[in-house]
Each structure stands twice: as structure tokens, then as C-alpha cells.
Amino acid sequence: MEEISRKVRQLHFVSRKLVDTIFAGNYHSVFKGPGLEFDEVREYSPGDDTRFIDWNVTSRMGSPYTKTFREEREVVLQVLVDTSSSLFYSSGQINKRDLAGHIFAIIALAAVANNDKVGSLLFSDRVEEQIQPRKGRKHVLKQITQILAVKEGRKGSNLALACKTASQTMKRRGICLILSDFRAAGYKTELTMLARKHDVIAIRLTDPLDRELPASGLVQLEDPESGQSLKFMGNRKTRQQYSEYWEHERYLWHKTCQSAGVDVLEISTEDDPAVKLLHFFERRKKKS
Amino acid sequence: MTVVYPESFWLFIPLVLLIIPAYFNYRKGHRLLGKLAGQWRFDRISQIYLVRTLIYWSTVLLFFIFSILALAGISWTKEAVRDESDGLDIIFAVDISRSMLASDVSPDRLGRAGELISSITAGYPSGRFGLVVFKGEGEVIVPLTEDRIIMETAVNSLSPAMFTAPGTNLAKGINRALTAFPEGSPGKKMIILISDGEALSGNARTAARECSIQGIEFIVIGAGTAEGAMIYNADGSVVSDSEGQAVVTKLDLAELTGIAESASGRYYDLSDVKTPGLVLDDISSVLGGSGIEGMRLQNRTSYRGFLIAAMVFLVINLAASRIRWSRWY
Amino acid sequence: MLTFESPSYLFLLILLPVFLYLRHFSPASDRGLRISAGIWRKGTVPLKQGGVKLILLFSSVLFWVGILLLTLTLSGPSISIHEKIHLNRGADIVVVLDQSPSMAARDFPPETRLDAAKNMLNFFVSARKNDAIGLVSFGQEAVLKVPPTTDYGSFLRRLDECHIMELGEGTAIGMGLAVAVLHLSESRADQRVIILITDGDNNAGEVQPLSAASMAAQMGIRVYTIGIGAEGDIPFEFRNPETGQILSGVLKSSFDEDLLTELSEMTEGRYFKATSPGTLESVFRSIDSLETIEERVRIQVRTVPLYRIFIMAALLLILADLLIRKVLLREVL
Known part of the structure; x- marks a missing residue:
């Protein structure tokens, strides 16, 4: 527990700096609100759009009054975090779960800096925890703690169920972020449904080991989720089969997201998530 | 104590040679572990790997040592057989x-x-x-x-x-x-x-x-x-x-x-x-005759004890590689 | 025959499937480094590596056969050899065999008389179990070739080495008998028998057949005499062992039946006439049936332990498995 809170503080410290300097603004411009909301009625001044003249008030006061609007800004950010055992692996310095925590921290803090509500949904083969969207930095820190406190041992990634639950709980249009390794199948329908209502971004957590195995002799690995073992010779033929398999899986993921209208981003455990996210935001700004 | 087949002890020499593949095996495994396990858990895992390797090869060596002792036909006692x-x-x-x-x-x-x-x-x-x-x-x-x-x-x-x-x-x-x-x-x-x-x-x-x-x-x-x-x-x-x-x-x-x-x-x-x-x-x-009428004394080779010990080590060897030493390995 | 000294250890074999299960089939058998290697509800990465799997299967088979052998070793595998031990003395029999040139006559076509006699002796000896059998051969003189022994292997080897004219040209029946009697004189066997096989007259030697026979009679040694060969003109051919010359011709065969009868009668034996292969065989059969002693035997079981072979085979198999996995396939984790 001690270690987790230390980690949270560290993550908070690093991310806050990033958010304050770069991400808050970027976040604001990339994730616009769903529409305009009525603000006040003031006297018409020349140049105002005549469409917005409030005729009721005008007739009562005798001079033209117009309605003013402001952008609706209270956006809800819902983050779906995969907490299955398959995330507890990487060949690098940090594992995928830590990477997920890191990304969550950056985006959630940026959201909070823009006065948005942040909620999260932790899932494995079922929905493990659901935290209602609320404003405030403290609320975000609580969620980071929750993500980092997840112990290895949860089996399965029921992404379909997570998407369905998110669709049901998010009443208003919001932003939905999925942090997962997408080692799941059969989530296409639910993802499409979710993307129809919300702005969905799929962030795929990857690792160099997802692409390539090191050359070796006979090795026995154990899949932490299914408990099945994978016994293989690390020779050229086997390694090629392995690479081809995961390359194909990646292609399928891309296609699924594309057809569902989901924006995609891949972040590897080797990468600096801040850099990757920044690139992503800039790309999205240009698009919109 | 008499050793009926002392030449069996020569087998200890190739047995010592077994340490060479064992050492290289460990080195290779350690290197591979660095690539597969990731830095975030490597310290723990490499410790466990060392322990596992030591147990594996020491039980294998002990198995062979005791089997060779069984082969040597060591006998402590004489038994009376009908004659x-x-x-x-x-x-x-x-x-x-x-x-x-x-x-x-x-x-x-x-x-x-x-x-x-x-x-x-x-x-x-x-x-x-x-x-x-x-x-x-x-x-x-x-x-x-x-x-x-x-x-x-x-x-x-x-x-x-x-x-x-x-x-x-x-x-x-x-x-x-x-x-x-x-x-x-x-x-x-x-x-x-x-x-x-x-x-x-x-x-x-x-x-x-x-x-x-x-x-x-x-x-x-x-x-x-x-x-x-x-x-x-x-x-x-x-x-x-x-x-x-x-x-x-x-x-x-x-x-x-x-x-x-x-x-x-x-x-x-x-x-x-x-x-x-x-x-x-x-x-x-x-x-x-030597003492008792109709009986004669004969060396009794007690290979069975050694063999049981050898097999116990083999069982330990099998068991040790089946145990989960940590949640990672 | 394979037997087990302590078969109760064979119950340990029950444990074998247990370990086999633990090693290869139980969920715990999949322990390894935990790395995600598949997709949830889709299974692990399918890798085609049939060759490696085949080698692993082979290696495991080696290993488990080794373990099986070790388990069997615990129960003390051994080969038990049943040996018939004769408790009483058999008879002492000395065969006195004529090796004069006339024994080369081929009236047992295609064999010579000597060959026929040797074959029949082979047959005779293999039927005896407990009787010490010796061999005296004679020509011009007589020697003991084999002392009465139950080591039939030695006897038959020496018998095989007998050749025509090894001991000169004569027929010293008396000498042959005398040598046989001499070597039987110290024997403590209850029955002592001489079987004389000849085809001619006594024409050499210092001892007369009758005096040798009376010596035998005094000692209670029975003499069976066998006159071998047909009468008349018989072709013969043999190699002189000294000169290497091949001699052949026609033998005018005749033998002193009266003498042989007298010899056997003096010693309470019998005289047989063997003019053809069939008769020779029946002669030996009748001697065989005349000279039977009730045998008392004990079966002795001698066990030869096999544990070393078992352990060595097991060690080799287990070592092979280890080397295949650790060196050939470089199994590390």
C-alpha cells in the first residue's frame, strides 16, 4: 500500500507538470463539448447574429435583446481500464498495467484541469469496479490509486461487457477512452454501439514481445489468464509464426476500430506515453 | 564394507562433466529471462531462477550419484544362504x-x-x-x-x-x-x-x-x-x-x-x-562349512537403499519444477 | 526365467501413473514463466512445431521407461536358473575304442565304422546324466584319452579328435582293456562298466584280452563288447596321420566273435554284434537300458541378480532424456 501511494504521488507529480504545460490546452481543443448552452440575454448590439434575438424580451423591454450562448464544457471522460493478468507483462522497464496507469494519469489530470468529470471502469472478465464521474483532482488520484492497486490474477478481458456497461451508464455524450491490450475477442458490436453515442478512443498497450520472440532453445511459458502453457523452440520458423500471428491480430484490431469509427492509438512499453499522446492530440487537432 | 564393483566409481567422472552443460544452461536461461521477463520483475525472477536451477541440477546429480552407488554393489553385511x-x-x-x-x-x-x-x-x-x-x-x-x-x-x-x-x-x-x-x-x-x-x-x-x-x-x-x-x-x-x-x-x-x-x-x-x-x-x-550346518555366508549388496534415495531425489526434482515459486514464475 | 526377489516392491508401480499424471497431464504441469501468450477465449498462439513435439515425446518415453526400470529394480529382478543336482553317484563307464586302420571301413555308408561308433557314443553320452564317462583308445598301444568324468563337454571334444591309426596299426584289445581297468581300479562308484568297441582280432600288446578281462571280473567291472562291422569285403579309405598319405583298398573283414563273447561272459557283461547302422543304435540303447541307476536329484535354484543391468539401462535412458532436453533442445526455462 505504501508503495502504491508513493507511486501515485510520483505519477501525479510528473503528470501534473506535463498537464499544466502542454496537455490542458491540447485536451481542451481536442475534446470539444457536445454543443452550446444558453448563457444570458443582453441588449442587441450591431453585428450580433439576428437569429438569436429573443423576441419575447425585446417586446417587453422595447429595445432589441439577444440571447448569448457559451460552449457546453462539462464533458464526462469515462476510462475503461483493462485489469486482466495479460497486462502484467512486458520486456521493458515497466509492465503494461503501469503504462495504463501512466496514460490514465496524464489524460485524467488534463480533463480535471479543464473542469471535466472523470470516471473509470475497471474490467477483467467482468466489471470489477465502476467509479462515477466526478470533478476534482482528488477524485482522479483515487482512481489512479485504484488502478495501480490492482493485483495480478484477474482472468480474462471481457471488453464487450465493459463497452456495454459504459453505454448504459453514460447518459450524455462524452469521451470514452479504452486502455487495454485488446487480447480479447468478440467485442465488435458493443464497441460500435458505444462509438455511435460517444467519442471513443482505443489505446492499445503493446510491447516489443508482442511482435517478436527472442531466439532461444526450448522454453515453456504459462499464460497467466488461461493457465495454458506454450512450449516452443525459439527457432526462426517458430518466431516467424509468432510474429505473423500477432501482426494479423493487430490488423484485425485496426479494422474493427475503423469500422466502428473509433480513433486508435498504440503505445508501447518502450515509449514515453506523454510524447505519444501529444502526437495523437496534434493529429486529432488537424483533423477537426 | 566391501565394494563388489568398484569400477562403477569411474562413472563419477562423466558425472562431473555434467556440470558443464548445467552451467551453460543456466547462463543461457539467465540471459533469456532478461529478455522475456522484463526489468520490472527481473531481480525477483532471476533469484528464483537461480534457486530453481540449483535445485534442478543438484537433484539430478544426486540422483545419478546414488544410482552409481547402487551400481557399485556396496555390501555391509553377510547373509546366510542355504547350502x-x-x-x-x-x-x-x-x-x-x-x-x-x-x-x-x-x-x-x-x-x-x-x-x-x-x-x-x-x-x-x-x-x-x-x-x-x-x-x-x-x-x-x-x-x-x-x-x-x-x-x-x-x-x-x-x-x-x-x-x-x-x-x-x-x-x-x-x-x-x-x-x-x-x-x-x-x-x-x-x-x-x-x-x-x-x-x-x-x-x-x-x-x-x-x-x-x-x-x-x-x-x-x-x-x-x-x-x-x-x-x-x-x-x-x-x-x-x-x-x-x-x-x-x-x-x-x-x-x-x-x-x-x-x-x-x-x-x-x-x-x-x-x-x-x-x-x-x-x-x-x-x-x-562356516559355522552353521547347511548354511553359507554370502555378501549382501544393499543397492535398494541407494536406489530409493536416488528415486526420492528424482521425485524432488520433478516436484520442484512443478511448484510455483512466485506469482510470476 | 525372470523373477523378482521382493515382489512387494512391485506395488510401487502404482505410483508410476500418478507421477506420469503429475508430470504431463495435471494443470500444475504447465508451470513456467508467466507471460501472456494468447487471446482471452481464443487460446494461445498456435505454433506448428511437430518435430520438436515428437522429439519431446520420444524423450519422455525414454525417461519413463527408465523410471519403470528403476522401479522394477527395487523389487530385485533376477534370473533364476534351475539346476538338477545329482545326490547319488552314477556309474563309472570307460569306453574302449578301437582306432586301428580297419575301423576306416565304410560299412555304415557314408560313414566309416569309427565315425558311426563316435556318433553313437555322442548319442549315448547325451542320454547319460550322472555317470562319469571315460575314453580309452587303442591301436598298436592303448592310452586313456579322457578319465571318467561328468564333464561331457570335454569328453565329446576329445572323442571328436580321435582318428584312425593315431596309435599305430595293430589292434591291442588286451592293452585297451587293461588301461580301462587300471583307471577304474580306484573308482568308488557302485557300478563300473567298460564298453569295448572293436572290429578285429587282438594282434598286439603285451596284455592278453582274457587276462585283462579276468582282472576286470575280479574287480566287479562289467565289460560290454561290441563287434562292429559286417563280414566280407568292405572298401576302406583313410589318411595316415603320420605320413599324410591316403590309403584305400578293400578290407577282408572278420573279427573274433568268440573272443568278444568270452570277454563279456567272464565279466557278466554282454556281447553285441553291430553290422549295420540300425543294429549299432539298438546296441547302445540296450546298454543304456541295462546300465541304469536310480537317480536321486535335487533341484537347485541359482539366482543371478540383474539389478546392475537394470540400473545401467535406466541411467542411460534418463541421461539420454536429460541430454536431449537440455543439450539438444536447449531447454532453459
């Missing part, structure tokens, strides 16, 4: 190589051997005797018989010229003697080997051990002296080697006592005047 034999069959195995003509024992080694055989056959009139002579090959001269006359004749005609077969092969002599015991005889069996021990080929100790395993009594008589003597040809000239040096033949005491030991038998010196008496004493003690 209903009656009478004694004795085969004399006499070395008739040229070196047996050396006269460091009077009149010469072969002559003295003949005298010894005669006094033994005379001292034990109810026995059956046979005579095997050997050089490079063994040959049954007198099959096991009660006929003392032919025995006497054969003994008197002992000479290197009895047949031609180059070399001296004690093992073949002993093995020939082993086959000279006919089947179905109720008697105990004894081989009396008379030689100067100068064997050129053959593993006499293994052959001797086979006798002991088959329960055959074994007596080795060493012919000659440590100082040795020259050998004379029929024309009186000294036998010399290719460089013209006179060949001196000596008694190989170490070899002969080694053979006696392998066969758990006794060793006597041919030149000793007490030898015929001692051999006859041995014969009568064999006939009298």
Missing part, C-alpha cells in the same frame, strides 16, 4: 607360460606347482580334481575326475610345450576353469590358480569376481619371487629380449593379491613350505 552342497570339486588352473620355467623357486616354478598339486590331491583323497592349463588361451587337460592316476600323469607332464598359444591371459585361464565344472555336481567348487601373475592381456579381476559371484572358492598361489629369475631355453641359453638383454621374470604380487581380493579368496606363496598345509586347511574348512 546343501556335498563334497568338493577342485580345478587347478596352472599358468604354463615360459616364465613359469624360471628357477627362483626350486626346482622351477612349474615343477613346484606340480608338487603342490600332487600333495593337495594326496591330502584330499575323496575329492574330484581337474586341471586347466593356460597361456594365451586356456585348455582343459584333465576334466573333473576322481581318477588320480591321470591327474598324476598330467601334473608330471606340465610344460610350456603342452600347446601353443602366444601370450599369457590369466582371465582366459580363469574363465576356462569356470567352464570346467560340469553341471549337476552336488559339490562345492574351488579354483586354485597357480601363476606368476605376469599377465599380458585380459582382465583377470573381473573373471575372478565372477567366480566369487557364482560362489566358487578361489585360492591364488603366487609362483616366483619378487627378485625374479632369468629364463633358460631348452639348450641352456638365457631368453633375451630384442635388445639382447636377459629377460628377468618377477612375481607380480600386486596383481595376484588383487585377483584373490576380487574373488574374495586367499593368496599363498608357492615357495612357502607351509602352503600345501594351508590350502588343505582351507579345503577342510570349506567342507566343514
Whole structure:
């Protein structure tokens, strides 16, 4: 527990700096609100759009009054975090779960800096925890703690169920972020449904080991989720089969997201998530 | 404690060599673990890997060590086995190589051997005797018989010229003697080997051990002296080697006592005047049995204990690789 | 025959499937480094590596056969050899065989008389179990070739080495008999028998057949005499062992039936006439049936332990498995 809170503080410290300097603004411009909301009625001044003249008030006061609007800004950010055992692996310095925590921290803090509500949904083969969207930095820190406190041992990634639950709980249009390794199948329908209502971004957590195995002799690995073992010779033929398999899986993921209208981003455990996210935001700004 | 098959211990040498693949295996595994496990858990995992590797290879080595100990046929105790034999069959195995003509024992080694055989056959009139002579090959001269006359004749005609077969092969002599015991005889069996021990080929100790395993009594008589003597040809000239040096033949005491030991038998010196008496004493003690009537003591090799220990280590080995040492590995 | 000294250890074999299960089939058998290697509800990465799997299977088979052998070793495998031990003395029989040139006559076509006699002796000896059998051969003189022994192997080897005219040209029946009697004189056997096989007259030697026979009679030795060969003109051919010359011709065969009858009668034996292969065989059959002693035997079981072979084989198999996995396939984790 001690270690987790230390980690949270560290993550908070690093991310806050990033958010304050770069991400808050970027976040604001990339994730616009769903529409305009009525603000006040003031006297018409020349140049105002005549469409917005409030005729009721005008007739009562005798001079033209117009309605003013402001952008609706209270956006809800819902983050779906995969907490299955398959995330507890990487060949690098940090594992995928830590990477997920890191990304969550950056985006959630940026959201909070823009006065948005942040909620999260932790899932494995079922929905493990659901935290209602609320404003405030403290609320975000609580969620980071929750993500980092997840112990290895949860089996399965029921992404379909997570998407369905998110669709049901998010009443208003919001932003939905999925942090997962997408080692799941059969989530296409639910993802499409979710993307129809919300702005969905799929962030795929990857690792160099997802692409390539090191050359070796006979090795026995154990899949932490299914408990099945994978016994293989690390020779050229086997390694090629392995690479081809995961390359194909990646292609399928891309296609699924594309057809569902989901924006995609891949972040590897080797990468600096801040850099990757920044690139992503800039790309999205240009698009919109 | 006696070790019946001490040559099994040679197997320890290749066993030590097993450490080399074990070490390289560990190094390779450690490197691979660095690539697969990731830095975030590498310290923990490499510790566990070291422990697992140590347990794996040490149990494997212990398995082999104890199996080899089982192979060696170590025996601590003697067990009594039923023995209903009656009478004694004795085969004399006499070395008739040229070196047996050396006269460091009077009149010469072969002559003295003949005298010894005669006094033994005379001292034990109810026995059956046979005579095997050997050089490079063994040959049954007198099959096991009660006929003392032919025995006497054969003994008197002992000479290197009895047949031609180059070399001296004690093992073949002993093995020939082993086959000279006919089947179905109720008697105990004894081989009396008379030689100067100068064997050129053959593993006499293994052959001797086979006798002991088959329960055959074994007596080795060493012919000659440590100082040795020259050998004379029929024309009186000294036998010399290719460089013209006179060949001196000596008694190989170490070899002969080694053979006696392998066969758990006794060793006597041919030149000793007490030898015929001692051999006859041995014969009568064999006939009298060793203590209990109708029983005879035999080495009991306790391989089972070692084997069980070896298999326990193998089970530990299997179990250790099945245990989850940490949630990562 | 394979036997087990302590078969109760064979119950340990029950444990074998247990370990086999633990090693290869139980869920715990999949322990390894935990790395995600598949997709949830889709299974692990399918890798085609049939060759490696085949080698692993082979290696496992080696290993488990090794373990099986070790388990069997615990129960003390050994080969038990049943040996018939004769408790009473058999008869002492000395065969006196004529080796004069006339024995080369071929009236047992294609064999000579000597060959026929040798074959029949082979047959005779293999039927005896406990009787010491010796061999005296004679020509001009007589020698003891084999002392009475139960070592039939030696006897048959020496018999095989007998040749025509080894001992000169004569037929010293008396000498042959005398040598046989001499070597039987010290025998303590209850029954002592001489079987004389000849085809001619006594024409050499210092001892007359009758005096030798009376010596035998005094000692209670029975003499069976076999007159071998047909009468008349018989072709013969043989090699003189001294000169290497091949001699052939026609033999005018006849033998002194009266003498042989008298010899056997003096010693309470019998005289047989063997003129053809069939008769020779029946002669030996009747001698065989005449000279039977009730045998008393004990079966002795000698066990030769096999544990070393078992352990060595097991060690080799287990070592092979280890080397295949650790060196050939470089199994590390």
C-alpha cells in the first residue's frame, strides 16, 4: 500500500507538470463539448447574429435583446481500464498495467484541469469496479490509486461487457477512452454501439514481445489468464509464426476500430506515453 | 564394507562433466529471462531462477550419484544362504607360460606347482580334481575326475610345450576353469590358480569376481619371487629380449593379491613350505562349512537403499519444477 | 526365467501413473514463466512445431521407461536358473575304442565304422546324466584319452579328435582293456562298466584280452563288447596321420566273435554284434537300458541378480532424456 501511494504521488507529480504545460490546452481543443448552452440575454448590439434575438424580451423591454450562448464544457471522460493478468507483462522497464496507469494519469489530470468529470471502469472478465464521474483532482488520484492497486490474477478481458456497461451508464455524450491490450475477442458490436453515442478512443498497450520472440532453445511459458502453457523452440520458423500471428491480430484490431469509427492509438512499453499522446492530440487537432 | 564393483566409481567422472552443460544452461536461461521477463520483475525472477536451477541440477546429480552407488554393489553385511552342497570339486588352473620355467623357486616354478598339486590331491583323497592349463588361451587337460592316476600323469607332464598359444591371459585361464565344472555336481567348487601373475592381456579381476559371484572358492598361489629369475631355453641359453638383454621374470604380487581380493579368496606363496598345509586347511574348512550346518555366508549388496534415495531425489526434482515459486514464475 | 526377489516392491508401480499424471497431464504441469501468450477465449498462439513435439515425446518415453526400470529394480529382478543336482553317484563307464586302420571301413555308408561308433557314443553320452564317462583308445598301444568324468563337454571334444591309426596299426584289445581297468581300479562308484568297441582280432600288446578281462571280473567291472562291422569285403579309405598319405583298398573283414563273447561272459557283461547302422543304435540303447541307476536329484535354484543391468539401462535412458532436453533442445526455462 505504501508503495502504491508513493507511486501515485510520483505519477501525479510528473503528470501534473506535463498537464499544466502542454496537455490542458491540447485536451481542451481536442475534446470539444457536445454543443452550446444558453448563457444570458443582453441588449442587441450591431453585428450580433439576428437569429438569436429573443423576441419575447425585446417586446417587453422595447429595445432589441439577444440571447448569448457559451460552449457546453462539462464533458464526462469515462476510462475503461483493462485489469486482466495479460497486462502484467512486458520486456521493458515497466509492465503494461503501469503504462495504463501512466496514460490514465496524464489524460485524467488534463480533463480535471479543464473542469471535466472523470470516471473509470475497471474490467477483467467482468466489471470489477465502476467509479462515477466526478470533478476534482482528488477524485482522479483515487482512481489512479485504484488502478495501480490492482493485483495480478484477474482472468480474462471481457471488453464487450465493459463497452456495454459504459453505454448504459453514460447518459450524455462524452469521451470514452479504452486502455487495454485488446487480447480479447468478440467485442465488435458493443464497441460500435458505444462509438455511435460517444467519442471513443482505443489505446492499445503493446510491447516489443508482442511482435517478436527472442531466439532461444526450448522454453515453456504459462499464460497467466488461461493457465495454458506454450512450449516452443525459439527457432526462426517458430518466431516467424509468432510474429505473423500477432501482426494479423493487430490488423484485425485496426479494422474493427475503423469500422466502428473509433480513433486508435498504440503505445508501447518502450515509449514515453506523454510524447505519444501529444502526437495523437496534434493529429486529432488537424483533423477537426 | 566391501565394494563388489568398484569400477562403477569411474562413472563419477562423466558425472562431473555434467556440470558443464548445467552451467551453460543456466547462463543461457539467465540471459533469456532478461529478455522475456522484463526489468520490472527481473531481480525477483532471476533469484528464483537461480534457486530453481540449483535445485534442478543438484537433484539430478544426486540422483545419478546414488544410482552409481547402487551400481557399485556396496555390501555391509553377510547373509546366510542355504547350502546343501556335498563334497568338493577342485580345478587347478596352472599358468604354463615360459616364465613359469624360471628357477627362483626350486626346482622351477612349474615343477613346484606340480608338487603342490600332487600333495593337495594326496591330502584330499575323496575329492574330484581337474586341471586347466593356460597361456594365451586356456585348455582343459584333465576334466573333473576322481581318477588320480591321470591327474598324476598330467601334473608330471606340465610344460610350456603342452600347446601353443602366444601370450599369457590369466582371465582366459580363469574363465576356462569356470567352464570346467560340469553341471549337476552336488559339490562345492574351488579354483586354485597357480601363476606368476605376469599377465599380458585380459582382465583377470573381473573373471575372478565372477567366480566369487557364482560362489566358487578361489585360492591364488603366487609362483616366483619378487627378485625374479632369468629364463633358460631348452639348450641352456638365457631368453633375451630384442635388445639382447636377459629377460628377468618377477612375481607380480600386486596383481595376484588383487585377483584373490576380487574373488574374495586367499593368496599363498608357492615357495612357502607351509602352503600345501594351508590350502588343505582351507579345503577342510570349506567342507566343514562356516559355522552353521547347511548354511553359507554370502555378501549382501544393499543397492535398494541407494536406489530409493536416488528415486526420492528424482521425485524432488520433478516436484520442484512443478511448484510455483512466485506469482510470476 | 525372470523373477523378482521382493515382489512387494512391485506395488510401487502404482505410483508410476500418478507421477506420469503429475508430470504431463495435471494443470500444475504447465508451470513456467508467466507471460501472456494468447487471446482471452481464443487460446494461445498456435505454433506448428511437430518435430520438436515428437522429439519431446520420444524423450519422455525414454525417461519413463527408465523410471519403470528403476522401479522394477527395487523389487530385485533376477534370473533364476534351475539346476538338477545329482545326490547319488552314477556309474563309472570307460569306453574302449578301437582306432586301428580297419575301423576306416565304410560299412555304415557314408560313414566309416569309427565315425558311426563316435556318433553313437555322442548319442549315448547325451542320454547319460550322472555317470562319469571315460575314453580309452587303442591301436598298436592303448592310452586313456579322457578319465571318467561328468564333464561331457570335454569328453565329446576329445572323442571328436580321435582318428584312425593315431596309435599305430595293430589292434591291442588286451592293452585297451587293461588301461580301462587300471583307471577304474580306484573308482568308488557302485557300478563300473567298460564298453569295448572293436572290429578285429587282438594282434598286439603285451596284455592278453582274457587276462585283462579276468582282472576286470575280479574287480566287479562289467565289460560290454561290441563287434562292429559286417563280414566280407568292405572298401576302406583313410589318411595316415603320420605320413599324410591316403590309403584305400578293400578290407577282408572278420573279427573274433568268440573272443568278444568270452570277454563279456567272464565279466557278466554282454556281447553285441553291430553290422549295420540300425543294429549299432539298438546296441547302445540296450546298454543304456541295462546300465541304469536310480537317480536321486535335487533341484537347485541359482539366482543371478540383474539389478546392475537394470540400473545401467535406466541411467542411460534418463541421461539420454536429460541430454536431449537440455543439450539438444536447449531447454532453459
